[in-house]
Amino acid sequence: MKLPIVAYGDPVLRKKATDFEPQEIAGLKQLVADMYETMYNARGVGLAAPQVGLSKRLFVVDATPFDDEEPELKDFKKAFINPQIVEETGEEWPFNEGCLSIPDIREDVYRKPEVRLSYYDEDMQHHEEAFNGMAARIIQHEYDHIEGKLFTDKLSPLRKRLIEKRLNDISKGAVKVDYKMKFPAAKKGR
Template sequence: MIIPIVAYGDPVLRKVAKEIDADYPELSNLIDNMWDTMYNANGVGLAAPQIGRPIRLFLVDTTPFSDDEELSETERTALKGFKKAFINAKIEEETGEDWSFNEGCLSIPDVREDVKRKGTVTISYMDENFKPHRETYDGLLARVIQHEYDHIEGVLFTDKLSTLKKRLLKGRLKQISQGKIAVDYRMRFPEMKKAR
């Protein structure tokens, strides 16, 4: 089932999400619905806060990046078929040089900006069967994981922009929160005026 994606301006996107346990109601169904929602919006990641759930759960599928000719064969291979659910994730370490990459977000449609992030990330998490993992990723995989992890920490990629960039985007972000934007997937806008 496709769930509306929460737009910029909704308070749920600013909450530090809560951990869950294996008894979380309908977790398997929720994860399936999140995959459907993410693919319907052509995303490579989706966090539970983006569908209005302030819980520490996010999904990543970097397969669409594996067609990028500018990447090395090793990078393309790492991205192809990388599909995981991350529950109760905790970034243990971010290392390496800062590097910029143009990011976007399903909750902030039609806004893309260069964001600097560390090149390597070590993360511990539970999979959908609550089996624990501790893994290290680099490059685009690390970036997508960092972006989605930020969501469960109440952080958006626009928070990482310069003060000037934030000022320049302020009007567009306000329009997004009011639903004054054309988007080809289901969304919920926090400040949209209700029809009378």
């Protein structure tokens, strides 16, 4: 089932998400499947639970679109449940990022090239794994979502001021998207 993606300005995007508890595991596989369907419908490569209105530590990624640049990303599709970053290493590098909750805005964001993550998969098997390159970047972007952070937080004060009106327009629903969204400041009856 395709879920609506919450837009910039929704308070759920600024909350630090909570872990899934054992009693909350029922229905998790269906939620993961719904998040993949939602992400693919919006042509994204990652989606975090807060982006569908659920303040839980879960995100899904599929970095396959980047396999032409990094062949090891072919079939790189994973769900990360209750993830914790253990370590980020290397010299930060820029990449032009976007976000399904902030449509039509892309900005260069600096991130470290390697990340070590402790997480559970959708079968609740524990893993500790290192990721690098584009996989690390996508994971860090989605991890920020479960920490209540957005890629726009990493911009300079000047860049933030330059996109402020566009961000406010997004929260009001004054943006064209071809996927279902919930806008926190949209006027009712539109």
